Amino acid sequence: MSRLVVTYRVRAPSRDAADIAETLALEQSVEVATSVVRDEFVRDEVMGRVVGIARVDEGLHDVRIALASITTGDEVAQTLNMLFGNSSLHEHVELVDVELPAEFAARFPGPRFGIDGIRELAGARGRPLTCAALKPQGLPVERLAALCRDLVRGGVDVVKDDHGLADQGYSPFAARVAACQRALAQASSETGRRALYAPSLVGPPAKLAEYARVARDEGAAMLLVAPALVGYAAFHELVRSACVPVIAHPALAGATRIAPPLLLGKLFRWLGADAVIYPNYGGRFAYTRETCEAIALEARRTDCAWKPMLPVPAGGLAVERVAELRSVYGDDIMLLIGGSLLMAGDDLVARTRAFTHAAHSAPAAR
């Protein structure tokens, strides 16, 4: 029967690596000593197996464990349980990769829109998409709607809520979505260019479904949701019932001891995210360029059953970096500039135009 091959990066001297690998194989499957496993089916078809140990560096080893697909029950939360439930409690263990067997992957639909779907909705081909954010939180609904209008006048494809916008008293979800979507539609009809609004959904599962209904009724063309915040399984449940593309936000997903290319790239795509925001190198977060390129690679790789997910580098970007990012990532990305545009104050529309102009111009040579 099929198995997920999981790679754990383990901090341990070479002499301990084999023992640790065996322990992990048990911990992440039967959770008892082998002597307790007396049932043949459990031993042969359920118990984890060490399939490789490779030295990465002094005191650092990649341990590969094959976990039976049947233990996942083909469900998100239980799959994460098998991958990193108890072993997350071991500080010396990092989850760095998972090879999903085709037959397992096929039970999850992946992104429903993906890059092509989002491009079609936005009417944007052959260039990076552009995105800007409504913030700071605390502003009343009308002020957020006015920002939304100006950003659309500046020509961005997508206006997203800041992920800190939830359902607070100062800008309740329903009122905010109605006002921002109206402002967006109006500005869009002025410019004659399409624009998409992605409200931020944060809350318990029952509320998420309600927010998604409100967003749909108001005509919002995308949604923004942080899987680690709302729960990975709740995110997956929401995506499967939503009728618009969903942008995944990395909030709370940074402190997981799961390698970012795996979590934000491969696993968020598995959950069905159509686009993924991640902290770009050289901004206000510390991800390296190598990590960011690996996230984009996982998001867009074509050797799997799922539609490509749109990489959205963000986190302290400025207009001046657009050409550089296009040369690094190519044009199948969405560039998200937040605070740096807002610093333009009364020149917001002009600054946004500079941004979208840079993204629409002929690409730099790669």
Added chain:
Amino acid sequence: MSRLVVTYRVRAPSRDAADIAETLALEQSVEVATSVVRDEFVRDEVMGRVVGIARVDEGLHDVRIALASITTGDEVAQTLNMLFGNSSLHEHVELVDVELPAEFAARFPGPRFGIDGIRELAGARGRPLTCAALKPQGLPVERLAALCRDLVRGGVDVVKDDHGLADQGYSPFAARVAACQRALAQASSETGRRALYAPSLVGPPAKLAEYARVARDEGAAMLLVAPALVGYAAFHELVRSACVPVIAHPALAGATRIAPPLLLGKLFRWLGADAVIYPNYGGRFAYTRETCEAIALEARRTDCAWKPMLPVPAGGLAVERVAELRSVYGDDIMLLIGGSLLMAGDDLVARTRAFTHAAHSAPAAR
């Protein structure tokens, strides 16, 4: 207006600590530079404020930030967003404590049963409660039920599913709960002692509610759920609608860069867990005795509005350590012994009796 005072432990030289503190205060509130915050309400009532910086060690500082309660919308996922959404993406930042203002805490009911409620259900006073686990996963329902019967014959108060038991084909949830609850009731009527069964619920939000209904209909007296696996907000939603005590499991909660006493002790209690399983020191996990005692302290502290949560040290315990753990924690705990009992094989009932006898005997002097 009230504020949550959040302590972040930051790896940085002293000369950078003040800047990092200011950056965190912005990142975890308005997420823009101060120059962008031109609205008076946002500046005074929404923007985070640095309220303290203390050197902990060379290159290590505790930074205290006051975050406005109104930004949380009084909701679990959004509260976590405010506490550690984007700052989780900074590897040099650990979330170590949160002081919740009384007025904020009062909006969350906390444990509904707590230690006293569980004791009453189990008919167990003046001694530690005892708990054992059904595993390994992969066994058919009848075999798990037989284990359940033997553990109850051995006198344990609580039999819990292994947290790896979800809704897999080899022991589907509904069939398992029915069989185990029946075995437990029968064995309990033989011994004349009460016993409680806690099935493991893992899955997407819609399924969790369904599992909880099945468990209730079968008469299961407790539930076992891992908040980090199913999602913190989904856990909270489940707890509020469940009619029995809920044991929180730490699966996937180990790799959060949130101090274990805060996450497993304070925040799981905030979510409403009635009991919390954590990896005890000296077992197969690496938590220190200091960390474990701090978890138990948070779980049981009486200077807050919520009922005390039952600490459940676990993870590689053996009967021989019962006296030691009672002397360390006192008797307001539940001792969980899993694999070590099962290693007894055909002597499972006798070995379980030795465990419960040790827990029922006069306590060691503290």
